Amino acid sequence: MWRNYLTVGLRALAKNRTYAFINLFGLAIGLAACLLILLYVQYERSYDRWLPDSDRTYQLQVYYQSKTNGDKYDNQGAPYVTKAALLKDFPQIESATYFGGPRLTLLKDGQATEVEDGRLVDSAFLDTIGLPMVQGDHKALSAPGTVALSETEATRLFGTTSVVGRTLTLLVAGKKADYRITGVFKDLPKNSHMAMRMLARADFPSMFPEDDGYLTSWGWTSGYVYVKLRPGVDVKTINSQMPAWEKRNIPDENFNGNRYNAGDERTFKLVAAPDVHLGIASNSGMTPGNDLQTITTFAVIALLILAMACINFTNLATARASQRAREVALRKVLGATRRQLMTQFLGESVLLATIAMLLALAVVEIVLPWFGNFLDADLELHYFGQDGLILPMIALVLLVGAAGGLYPAFYLSRFQPARVLKANKSAADAEGSGRLRSALVVIQFAVSIGLIICTAVVYSQNVYARTVDPGYKRAGLLQLQGIGSKTLEPQADALTREIAKVPGVESAGRTMIGVVTGQTSTTSVVLPGRPDPVDLGVYSVDAGFFPTMGIRTTAGRVFDERAADDMTTPRPEDPAAERVLVARGGHVVLNAAGVKRLGFKSAQEAIGKTIRYGVKDEYGGIMDLTIIGVVADARFRTVKTAIEPTMFLLDKHNVNWLVARFHGDPRPVREGIERVWRRHAPDVPFDAILADEVIAKAYERLDARAQMFGLFAVLAVVIGCLGLFGLAAFTAERRTKEIGIRKVLGARTIDIARLLVWQFTRPVVLANIIAWPVAWWLMREFLNAYDARISLTPVPFLAASLLALAIAVLTIGAHAFRVARTNPVHALRYE
Template identity: 55%
Template sequence: MWRNYLTVGLRALAKNKVYAFINIFGLSLGIAACLLILAFVRYEFSYDSWMPGADRAFQLQDFYKPTKAGGEEMKLQSSSFASGTALRKDFPQIERVVYFYTGRVAVMRDGQPVSPGRTALTDGPIFDILQIPFVRGDPKHALDDPHGVVLSETAAKAQFGNADPMGRTITLISGKMTADYRVTGIFRDLPKNTHLEAETALIARFDPQSYFADNPGVLTSWNNQNGYIYAKLKPGADPRDIEAQFPAWEKRNIPDDVTEGQHTNPGDQQDFKLVRVPDIHLGEAQDGPGGSGDKGTVITFAVVALLILGMACINFTNLATARASQRAREVALRKVLGATRKQLIIQFIGESMLVSAIATVLGLALFELALPALNAFLDAQITVDYFGAGGVLLPVIVLTLIVGIAGGVYPAFYLSRFQPARVLKANKSAAEAEGNGQLRNLLVVAQFAVSIGLIICTVVIYGQTIYARTADAGFKREGLLQVENLITPQAEAAGQALVEQVRRIRGVTAAARTSIAVIAGSNSATSFRRPGQEAVELGIYVIEPDMLPAMGMRLLAGRNLSEANGMDDATTPPSADQIDFKEDRALVARGLNVMLSEVAAKRLGFASPQAAIGQRVDGGMVDSTLGYLPTTVVGVVSDVRYRTVRDPLQPIFYYYQKTGFRQMMVRFEGDPKAINAEVEALWKRLVPSVPYRSRFVEDIVHNVYKRDERSAQLFGAFAVLAVVIGCLGLFGLASFTAERRTKEIGIRKVLGARTRDIVRLLVWQFSRPVLIANLIAWPVAWWVMRDWLNQFDVRMGLTPTPFVLAGLLAVLIAIGTIGAHAFRVARTNPVHALRYE
């Protein structure tokens, strides 16, 4: 019997080849697309879940709230060293706390400093918290040695070749530290789904007290977030109980600021959170090395996956129900010959499940073929297991059954109840069918509403990405080189000679050192006030006078800072007594000339840039016990957006001193590679102990918006798939409708209807659902895209253009899908349609 059911099912498919192709190919496309998207979603949620003990591993994150003085909301993965010390001291529920500093570390090789890749320094057994798999050594004791270092497999091979690296000595350089380290372990190369970044090559033990001896504020300030705090909770400890104690803990540990007799506690604007290590990647804080995930986008893709699969299932069910009534005579004859209703139900559901099974197998094949391309596009390592707890085979089988039953249940129960006498007496033809197809039209509307919505989202996301890359940032991106690693003592010592010689390079038009750079990830801010007014918070950065021509900034009022003017220079000699602040006292007594950005002048209440010139602004640039540093505004410059367009434009206070630079900006004309090579040659001659690192600003900006560009491209790809699936279903329904209306079309032609009249009739019938779909898709897409665009401080306008374009495109595609078929049907000789009468 089952062989008979299979034979009948295969014959039905062979008899209706177009119907079978549309059903199978459309459903397989939907299944493949759904599996691809869900594999990506699952991968994004899998970050660090491969790490043993990850349920007890947490990162302390520092969230800042805006204050009355202004400022901005900041959600930081990084925390201060002081917060880790206090956490270790005050919470017995925490088993271990480790400080993780991602300062740059160079390795001496053949007498030259070489950057091995991503590096980190830690003050404790980090591998007890982040249980990275080792291939050599004991992870629990690898960093017991104060001069122990562990390497990744790739870094070990690069350093030692095929020789055994264990116990070998390498020289590390970081900051003022140059020391020999012994290799105590080799860890497996990290997978790409980790917040630590897969390129992590070296993790070494260090002593923060000696490393930061020249800058003790790093160890004591709660506002100096220069590293990461990891904590391992004791078994059974509840992180929510610990977080509930944080407000009192902050008050108890964070010292008050005392300025002019007023006590304020910086902790009032700070909130600390313990975040599970697997939750870091898609967490709220995105400033760290794992800050490349967007939970909202990932969830959106999951919804898109289900919508595309739903569209494919709608196609399947739509065509199955549309073709069902054409088999009325077949059912009647089967019943006359003795078939029971149960046998008919099994037959039709079996046929539906056969088609579903074939489509599923084809969908899995398409999924396997497309997965390598998706991995290459996302630079990911997405893998899929078919068996086991996380295998996809069981869900796919369940999906096959659900889709097969959904597509076959209506034909099975509807057709199996036909009365043979009524059907055969009425001489029902294979082209006739009951019902007006309202349900099928509603399903077509739903399909095209999804397609139009995806097209709109694609256009808006891609448009915003282009807008963000090309929006005026207040400086010229082209012809700008950003040289980094200037924060090291060796580079600082050679800094003046370096920048002067860079300016002499042919093609270089300007060069200047600065503590702020394009999308550098660092932030510095403090409070400022005009006499008699409340304080406001401004960004504060060191620049050289040549920063204006190097960045292409415009001087709106006043003058530029000058190295020749002593009042423009905030440099103070290092004090032997860090408590006395003698040099700072002298600076406070003398005062300082500074510049403001245009928005900073507005924040301080100046009516215009010219109105700020010569005015006094007091800045919290010195220890709070000394009060405010009196400064005089000598210039106001145009605003520069150093950060991404997602972040608000920071009002900036610029001043000059001879130290504290992190980057050098080089403006040039001519061949970028040649200029970079010459700067690198100068660097290696003047700063031989520090690796050279530079990036073109155009590349920096392009890379930072790569995530949004990938999202747009993925949305575009899946929007195309959605349209293809919708058109397949529309073509199938058009074919079916034209077939069932063969007699009607013949009569119309006999009565004088022209071919174009028939084409217009059929096209209009199938264009109406698409037009209705626009009315549904437009408001939903507008609401979704409005919320997405609100993430950006600078954003494109949400004009009607993407909506009209998407709607017109959908209508044109629908007309193109059914137009040729309608034309062919309309040209058919009416004799062929009416001869059976």
């Protein structure tokens, strides 16, 4: 019996090659899309599960929310002081580690290069983060002055991984020292939220003796804290005790006579290492994170594409029922039961799905390298083992076979032999089948139109994000990192002046905030007569910053070289100089958002007003700052982030980046700046990048999302058009005599073609009723995540609908004209 079913199924496919091709091609595309997305989801959920004891390793995250204005900021980093407080109060913690601090500079062969993904760590690092070691063991970083390298970094520096015992010269926080290599660890895989190539053991208290704020401040975040819990400990117990832990450890501060506690605006939480990548703070860590919503969206779209292929199978199976009706009738006459017939047709459906799965696997094997490179992911296809896909593939075949074949099996097996064999008629036109096919076509094209709309909106938002006015002149702007190095501080003024004299350079300035640098610094100020503090971003710049950036002044003036503007004090801190500055007061420049937050009605009203700024108690506690100017808002971050209300200070020591405005070819300008840099600072790496390149890199993920939507939209349209073409072909074949009679009675070719085209484009028109509201809701939610966004106009909706309609007409039109031009004699010669 089963061999007969198999033989009949294969013959049915061979007899109807168009039907077989449409179904196999559509199902293969849908299954391939599902398998690729399954691999992608599997990869995204595999982050850091390779880490030894990953189930006991947690990252301390800080969630900030301002009490004054509700601003939120989630951070994977944590203050240095939190590690000791955790170990002190929670005996459930087996070990804890901190790593972060200033960047590492490698001095080799007279050249200074920044160590990519170089980290300063403390003593318990390898006990907490159990990196697999190639050489050495977990005691490799047990003493200050030791360093561990990744395999790639060891090979890059020495040409071999056998490097234990060798020495590296590093420059850290302005201090040059030799570090002995004591270990080599395996390269971290891409599916890790951590990025590490060099780990240098440091003694943080001795490294920052003059900067105790780094070591003791609960609001200073420059590194990461990880803990390993003891076996059997429930992290929920610790997290539930965090509010009490904050109150015990975070000291009160006085600000303008009011009590202030950093813990009032911060929530601390331990997050499992495997959950960091897809967590709410996923984009504030060492590597860009992802969000579960994006992954879920693509998984749902892949399933919709597969469903469209199943719809094709159902539609075409019911449409060609007339070709199987007599077979069903004869089988019933010969004693076949309805259950046997249903088993036969479901078996044919599963057979088709199996062949489609084999084709899909071939497609996946071919495109997987490209797909992994596109997503920057190490995607691998395994059939067996823990991550093997053999069981999901079998489940997909059975599911698709049942989804595509269940209704046709019920539909075909219910034919009555008497009705079918009487006068050689067929029961193919059973009531309701045409309405079902039309409804399924509507669903198919609703998905296609919706994806086209989403693609258009995402692409338009991407273009808008890149081209929206940022409030500064982005073209011709070069950004350099490292000007804030302690090695450069004594000669930073001279270096900035010489860079401004390089041919092609128009001006140069220094800043604490640059173009998408990730720098965030917030403080509270108080207006005289108002008790409640106001949160503002606070960033240091020099006098050349605003002219170089091209930021427009809307009221007052910006900083110049006059002494009253300069709030720079000596490094290391000189208490006497700090007290003199506090007593004298300072000048600040606000942006337009800062003016609004402080409650001034206009920029001009703010000029000359005084705000009070908290400093250390030993320096006076409160400092008066006079507003001397207001500048237009500038968008230093991506369009997802709201423009920060900001005050700028002129402090030449508290800067990290140098910006240079130039004209002409950027290559000779960059080379000229590099020569000046190398002459002044041979021990500081030269790291310069164009602002346009920074923006392009910042929007890579949005680009990838737009391309993914586009790819899915194309697949959906192709599958929908295949099904539409198949339905048109079978319907035209069934209506051959009707078309012949219409032509004999005088119908023109154009009339017949228009009749056929309208029959199959009508569901496409109706599909808009479903697609438009759903797409509008989804894209509204998508755009609401951006501070600067396009308006959701009817244009993409109308364009998507017209495009889908045009594609449908082209798909059916050529076939309709061919059928309409057929000589009616061939259809009516036996009548």
